[in-house]
Amino acid sequence: MSHARNTGAMQASLRCGAQTRNGETCRAPALRGKARCRMHGGAWGSGAPFGNSNAIKHGFFTGEAIEERKLVRAVLTEAEDLLRELSTRRRC
Numbered sequence: 001m002s003h004a005r006n007t008g009a010m011q012a013s014l015r016c017g018a019q020t021r022n023g024e025t026c027r028a029p030a031l032r033g034k035a036r037c038r039m040h041g042g043a044w045g046s047g048a049p050f051g052n053s054n055a056i057k058h059g060f061f062t063g064e065a066i067e068e069r070k071l072v073r074a075v076l077t078e079a080e081d082l083l084r085e086l087s088t089r090r091r092c
Contacts, residue, residue: 010029013029013030014029014030014035015027015028015029015030016028016029016030016035016036016037016039016040016042017030017035017036018036018037018040018041026039026040028040030042031043
């Protein structure tokens with residue numbers, strides 16, 4: 001580097017290690033006594049609040065909902081096949 005700042009301590013500190021969106025590890029320094037940087041959960045108060053309503057399951061991926069969608073898909077496929085068969089019978 002071309003400047004005269006003392007950056008040795010920061011460069012020697014442990015790195016965060018969290019995986020970023022592009023698949024690489026985070027290069028920010030970890031907080032003192034922590035394994036992560038301030039952006040990846042090392043800061044006080046980070047994380048979801050107690051009683052987080054965002055974590056409530058909405059039901060779209062429950063087993064019951066998935067089975068219901070499979071059943072509807074099967075009924076629609078049968079209906080399409082029947083309509084296709086009826087349209088070919090009328091032409092003959």
